[in-house]
Structure formats: structure tokens, C-alpha cells
Amino acid sequence: MSGEERALQRITREARFEAEPDCDWEAIEERLMAEVSSSDALSSPLPKGHLGRPWTAIMLAAAGFCLMATGAWVLRESWLMPSGLAQAVAVPSDAPPSAALDSDQLVVGTLITSGAEPREIHHPGRAHWRLGPQGRARIGALGPYLTVVLESGWIEAEVVPSPRPESFAVEVGRTRVAVKGTRFRVEPSLDQVKVSVSRGIVVVGEAGHPGMTQGVVLRSPTHRVFDRTGQVISDDPTVDTASTSSGSSALPQAQKLGAAGQSGASSSEGAGNSVVPLGTTPEAHPLHELVSARELAALGDRISAHLQECFRAHTVELEKVRVNAESTASFEVAPSGALARLSFVPPFAPPVETCVRAAVQSEKISASTRGGSGSVDVWLRR
Amino acid sequence: MADPEHVVIDQGGAREVAEPSSITRVVSGRRLDDDGGGTEDVEVLVARCQAGDKEAFRQLFRSRRTEVARLVHRMLGRSSDFDDVIQEVFLQVHRSIREFRGQSRFTTWLYRVTVNVVLMHRRSAKSRPVFVDSPQTYATDERSPPDELVARQARLEAFARILDQLSEKKRDVFILHELEGLAPAEISTIVGAPVLTVRTRLFYARRELMRAMRDEPTLAALADELSDVVADGKDGIP
Numbered sequence: 228m229s230g231e232e233r234a235l236q237r238i239t240r241e242a243r244f245e246a247e248p249d250c251d252w253e254a255i256e257e258r259l260m261a262e263v264s265s266s267d268a269l270s271s272p273l274p275k276g277h278l279g280r281p282w283t284a285i286m287l288a289a290a291g292f293c294l295m296a297t298g299a300w301v302l303r304e305s306w307l308m309p310s311g312l313a314q315a316v317a318v319p320s321d322a323p324p325s326a327a328l329d330s331d332q333l334v335v336g337t338l339i340t341s342g343a344e345p346r347e348i349h350h351p352g353r354a355h356w357r358l359g360p361q362g363r364a365r366i367g368a369l370g371p372y373l374t375v376v377l378e379s380g381w382i383e384a385e386v387v388p389s390p391r392p393e394s395f396a397v398e399v400g401r402t403r404v405a406v407k408g409t410r411f412r413v414e415p416s417l418d419q420v421k422v423s424v425s426r427g428i429v430v431v432g433e434a435g436h437p438g439m440t441q442g443v444v445l446r447s448p449t450h451r452v453f454d455r456t457g458q459v460i461s462d463d464p465t466v467d468t469a470s471t472s473s474g475s476s477a478l479p480q481a482q483k484l485g486a487a488g489q490s491g492a493s494s495s496e497g498a499g500n501s502v503v504p505l506g507t508t509p510e511a512h513p514l515h516e517l518v519s520a521r522e523l524a525a526l527g528d529r530i531s532a533h534l535q536e537c538f539r540a541h542t543v544e545l546e547k548v549r550v551n552a553e554s555t556a557s558f559e560v561a562p563s564g565a566l567a568r569l570s571f572v573p574p575f576a577p578p579v580e581t582c583v584r585a586a587v588q589s590e591k592i593s594a595s596t597r598g599g600s601g602s603v604d605v606w607l608r609r
Numbered sequence: 610m611a612d613p614e615h616v617v618i619d620q621g622g623a624r625e626v627a628e629p630s631s632i633t634r635v636v637s638g639r640r641l642d643d644d645g646g647g648t649e650d651v652e653v654l655v656a657r658c659q660a661g662d663k664e665a666f667r668q669l670f671r672s673r674r675t676e677v678a679r680l681v682h683r684m685l686g687r688s689s690d691f692d693d694v695i696q697e698v699f700l701q702v703h704r705s706i707r708e709f710r711g712q713s714r715f716t717t718w719l720y721r722v723t724v725n726v727v728l729m730h731r732r733s734a735k736s737r738p739v740f741v742d743s744p745q746t747y748a749t750d751e752r753s754p755p756d757e758l759v760a761r762q763a764r765l766e767a768f769a770r771i772l773d774q775l776s777e778k779k780r781d782v783f784i785l786h787e788l789e790g791l792a793p794a795e796i797s798t799i800v801g802a803p804v805l806t807v808r809t810r811l812f813y814a815r816r817e818l819m820r821a822m823r824d825e826p827t828l829a830a831l832a833d834e835l836s837d838v839v840a841d842g843k844d845g846i847p
Contacts, residue, residue, distance in 0.1 A: 230836025231819040234828060237835065238768045239787045245765055247675070247682040250692060256670060259696050263663060263703050428756065444756060524757075528835075551790055601757075 237528075240605075243553075249371045337366045341380065354395040354406075356384035359414075367398055372405075374398055381414040388427070393440060400455035403434040409447065419460060423450040432457040522592045523560070527603030530556055530569070530587055537582035538575070538607045552607045559600040564591045567598070571605075651715050658706050666706075670699050676716075677723050683784045684727045686769060698726045713798055720791070721799045724781065731777070763827045771821035771828070779814035782807055 328339065328348045339346060339358060346358040353373060358364050362380020374396045375382065386395045386406045393405035399415045409427025413420060422431055424447045431453055432442020442457050452460045534556065542550060554575065559568040566587055574580065654672075657665030674695065681694050688694070701722050709718050772780055778800075785796045786807075793811070797804045822828040 229819075230832040230834075231822055233835035234822060234832035235815065235819055237831065238764055238828065241761055242683075242765060242768055243788050243790075247679045248691060250674075250678055250695065252671075252674060255674075255692055255696050256667065259670060259699050260663065260667060262696075262700055263666065266700075266704070267661070267663075428758065444759065446756070 333366050335366055335369055339364050352387060354384055354386040356382055358382055377413060377415060383412045385410050398434045401434045402431060402453055402455055402457040403440050404429050404431050405440045418455055420453045422453060523599055523601040526590060526592055527601055529590060530558060531603055531605050533586040534583050534605055535607055537579050541578040541582055554605050555602055556605055557602040560592060560598045562595055562598045564594040566590050655709060655715060666703055673719060680723050680789060681727060683788050684781060694726060694730050698723050701726055717795050717798055724799055764831060767825035767827045771818055771825060774821055775814055775817060779810045782810040783814040786811055
């Protein structure tokens with residue numbers, strides 16, 4: 228098999244697991260059922276002998292008039308409401324700060340303000356963020372690229388890891404901080420924006436390109452200061468990403484990313500600092516500390532190949548029947564380079580897993596100080 | 610570790626219960642008999658829809674919306690009409706469900722409706738799938754450890770671009786076979802072409818994609834890397 232064939236196999240496999248965009252299912256369902264009811268009403272026959280054609284025509288005309296009148300009323304109401312009018316979510320002065328604001332109440336343009344205490348906003352399954360005291364922020368976008376526009380104060384966010392790019396972002400002026408499953412803090416000052424990443428990866432660039440933000444990749448633990456257009460200014464040695472300032476208690480820990488080379492390293496490990504600004508030379512990482520992603524990817528391919536053979540060997544072949552299976556293989560490599568752990572979610576039948584584990588026993592890659600971990604999506608066919 | 614499950618396999622109408630020790634668990638909607646939560650349930654639901662039961666239709670929508678959305682996304686890419694197309698698919702399902710006679714699996718019929726709606730949408734909009742030709746968004750340097758998530762996204766975007774270069778017929782067949790996991794026989798029912806034509810389109814689609822990879826740096830690099838892995842035989846192993 229040539230490199231192109233393997234590459235096509237690999238990229239096809241990756242595309243297979245790419246998630247579809249978020250949909251507002253409730254809205255779609257509502258519109259759909261309305262259309263269904265409307266089409267049923269128009270197509271349902273009138274009782275025989277009760278009403279004749281002239282009455283049918285009059286009723287249809289009346290229905291049409293009502294619809295037009297309703298539409299006109301809706302348009303009028305929309306016209307009266309200036310576009311872009313923000314709906315302020317007032318925070319009662321006696322509202323307990325621990326009561327998180329649910330995202331169901333939010334629409335694009337909603338203004339969120341906080342009083343003496345930080346304000347928490349919860350997007351189930353997506354992110355949980357905190358607006359600092361005396362802060363102001365607006366919902367810039369909903370849907371696949373949830374965006375919060377920070378006007379004053381600070382935001383600290385905990386984002387659920389997601390295969391979708393930029394599932395959550397904070398914009399300050401023309402700076403956009405977009406995340407891929409991480410914990411970070413955005414703190415604007417006069418004409419600067421301080422970004423601290425305590426876990427995971429964010430990209431900081433110019434606002435206005437949701438899903439395709441260009442700029443500086445920050446990998447935890449790190450912190451940088453940017454101007455209001457997303458350009459790096461300098462490190463801020465006074466900022467300690469491990470500590471939290473008063474008034475910003477730690478958010479719940481999110482799930483740790485598992486892929487080597489991008490693990491959410493603890494704040495005590497400085498090796499995770501890897502800012503890669505465009506057009507500049509990044510810091511070199513001693514190879515012996517890290518397992519290269521290339522080796523891990525190659526190991527993942529070999530595991531996948533072993534799995535395919537074991538799947539074929541231990542799955543009954545049935546005439547005119549194809550059996551497909553898909554799973555995610557997660558593995559860990561010890562510092563010695565030997566495979567330390569292998570698991571499949573969902574699991575395979577015992578004979579298949581026994582076969583794979585025996586086959587990969589001798590697999591080994593370069594030794595390193597920290598070892599590594601990775602995962603590979605497998606798609607099998609018999 | 611979960612126990613293996615019994616798998617009901619459809620062999621052209623007959624049904625068998627396979628021995629659990631001999632069949633690997635089949636998951637994620639790729640089961641041959643998978644009609645979303647049990648064939649019998651689907652038959653009942655469809656019958657109720659055909660009788661005009663709106664609640665049944667609502668349930669059908671909720672049980673099938675994800676797979677429809679996935680196929681629409683794969684065929685149309687990031688389209689601003691995404692929600693509208695999904696809605697139109699189910700409207701079409703509602704209008705024509707009485708024509709479904711059960712001669713094929715419901716999923717096959719649903720896919721056929723979806724493909725037809727997408728094709729109609731493309732023609733009426735006179736548009737091709739819009740895969741944004743995004744420039745490289747992250748700096749790369751071979752000395753720093755690659756960001757696998759970022760690299761993967763770049764590869765996927767490059768793949769979407771070369772997929773877009775295929776003709777509509779080749780692209781749709783490729784998507785249905787390679788991404789949706791459908792057999793050529795099923796695809797032939799969906800697209801209304803003979804099985805041999807489907808296989809031929811698939812063959813040429815793969816060939817054109819492999820050639821087009823060379824024009825995309827991220828994919829060309831991947832191909833080179835995987836060529837090296839094949840050539841070395843023991844990449845990374847001391």
C-alpha cells in the first residue's frame with residue numbers, strides 16, 4: 228500500500244469521526260411540526276356535504292388573511308425593537324453569587340453584568356465561565372462557536388473538551404481567545420489583554436474569524452500579554468498561573484486531555500510552555516523529555532493494524548453479511564518506550580482483545596522522560 | 610469489560626441471532642439491521658406516521674435527526690442553509706412516507722430522501738459545498754511538538770477541499786461508502802445507479818483524491834510520513 232493510500236485511509240478515518248455542527252434542534256422541530264400541521268390542514272379533505280367549494284375558498288382566504296395579519300404584526304413588533312438591542316440580565320444585589328446563570332436565558336446580544344461578587348454562567352455540556360466583579364460581558368454568538376464579548380472585568384472559563392474547533396471563545400476588542408477544551412483566564416486592561424492558560428490549549432488572534440482564528444497558540448501552563456488586536460506584547464512575570472487571585476476561586480477540574488505532547492501538564496511542570504507565534508522561531512524542546520507525536524501516531528497505526536488482523540481472525544465470516552465495528556483505542560507509553568496500557572472504548576469481544584494485546588506486547592518506541600499517551604479511532608470491517 | 614452482545618443480523622429478510630462469543634460488538638449505527646433503536650420499533654413508528662400520527666412523526670424526527678444532520682453536513686459542508694436542509698429532509702419524509710413500502714430498510718429510504726433533498730438544494734442554490742479555503746492558522750515548526758488537534762483540523766480542512774474537487778456523483782458515492790459506511794448495493798439504491806457504476810465511481814474517486822493530496826501540503830506530508838513508516842518498517846523503535 229502506498230503512502231497516498233495510507234494517508235487517504237487515515238484522513239478518511241478522521242473525517243468519519245468528525246462531529247456534525249451543532250443544531251438548534253428545538254427550533255428546527257418547532258418549525259418542522261408547524262409546517263407539518265399547516266400542510267396537513269391544507270390537504271385534509273372537508274367533510275362531504277357539509278361545505279362546498281365556495282366555503283372552502285372563503286376559509287382558505289380567511290386563513291391566509293390571518294397568517295398575513297400575524298406576519299404583519301410580527302414585523303411591526305420587530306421594527307419597533309431596534310436591532311441589536313441588548314437584553315440586560317440584571318443581577319439583583321442580593322442574588323447569591325453561587326447561583327449560576329443558565330444559558331437557556333441567553334440570546335445573542337444579552338448583556339451580563341456582575342456586582343460585588345463574580346457571576347457564573349453555565350452552558351451545559353459546553354462550558355462554565357465566571358465573570359469577575361463589576362464586570363460586563365455580552366453573548367457574541369451562540370451555536371457551534373459560542374462567543375462571549377468581554378467589555379470590562381475578567382473572565383475565567385472551564386471548557387469541556389470538544390472535537391469541534393473553538394467551541395468557546397472570549398473576545399476583547401479585536402482579540403479573540405478561542406479554546407479547544409481547557410481552563411484559561413482573560414483579563415483586559417487599558418489597551419492590553421492578559422491571557423493565562425492553566426490547562427489545555429487556546430489560540431489567541433484577531434477577532435472575527437470563528438472557527439479559523441489565526442494567531443498564537445498557548446499551551447498550558449503559560450501566560451502572555453497581547454494588545455487589543457491579538458498581537459503578543461510580552462510575558463508577564465508577575466502573573467503566576469498556578470495561583471488564583473482573590474475573588475476567583477478555582478473552578479471544578481475538567482477532564483485531562485490524554486494525547487501526549489499536548490497534555491494538560493500541572494503548573495509545576497514548565498515544559499508545557501510552548502508559545503508558537505506566527506513567523507517566529509519557537510523554543511526547542513529536548514527530545515528526550517517528550518515522545519514525538521509522529522511516533523505515537525505510528526504506534527497507533529500499528530495497533531490499528533494488529534486489531535484489524537485480530538478482528539478478522541476472531542470474527543465469524545458470514546456469507547453476504549458485513550460486520551462493521553468502530554472503537555477508540557487509548558494507549559499509554561512508559562518512559563522506557565514500552566506500551567504500558569491499552570484499552571478500547573467500547574470494548575471488543577474477549578478473543579479479539581486477547582489477540583491484540585498479545586500482538587502489541589513487543590511494540591516499543593523511543594524512550595523518554597515522561598512517556599506519553601495517545602488514542603486512535605479504529606474502524607473495522609469484516 | 611462489557612460482555613459481548615447478541616447481534617441480530619439481517620440476511621436478506623431472514624434473521625439470525627449470532628453466538629456472542631463469535632461476533633464482535635457492532636456499534637454506532639453501522640449494524641446491518643440498525644434502524645435506530647430496534648427494527649420493530651421503526652416499523653411501528655413508520656406505520657403510525659403513515660396513518661397520520663404527528664407524535665409518531667415527531668419521535669421519528671428525534672430518533673433520526675442526528676444521522677440526517679451528519680449526512681447533510683458531509684455532503685454540503687459548512688452551509689448556512691444547514692438547518693433548512695435538515696428541515697426540508699424531514700418535510701419530504703412526512704410528505705412521502707406513505708410511499709415507503711418496506712421493500713428496503715427504512716434507513717436506506719431515509720438516506721435516499723436525504724440525498725435527493727441535498728441534490729435539489731445544490732441545484733436550486735446553484736452552489737457547490739462551501740469548504741472555506743482557510744489559510745494555515747497555526748505556526749508550525751518541526752522542532753516543537755506538533756499540536757495533534759490543530760494538525761488534525763488542518764488535515765480535515767484540506768481533505769474537505771480535495772473532496773470538493775470531485776464531481777458530484779463521485780463525491781456523493783465516496784461519502785456514502787467511506788464516511789457513512791454503506792455497502793455499494795445500498796448506495797446503488799440510494800443514488801439510483803447500478804452497483805457496478807457505484808463501484809466504478811468509488812474507484813475513480815479514490816484515485817483522484819490520492820492525486821489531489823499532493824496539492825495539499827498537510828496531506829502530502831502525511832502521505833510522505835506514512836511512506837517513510839512503510840519503508841523503514843521500524844520507525845521509532847530502538
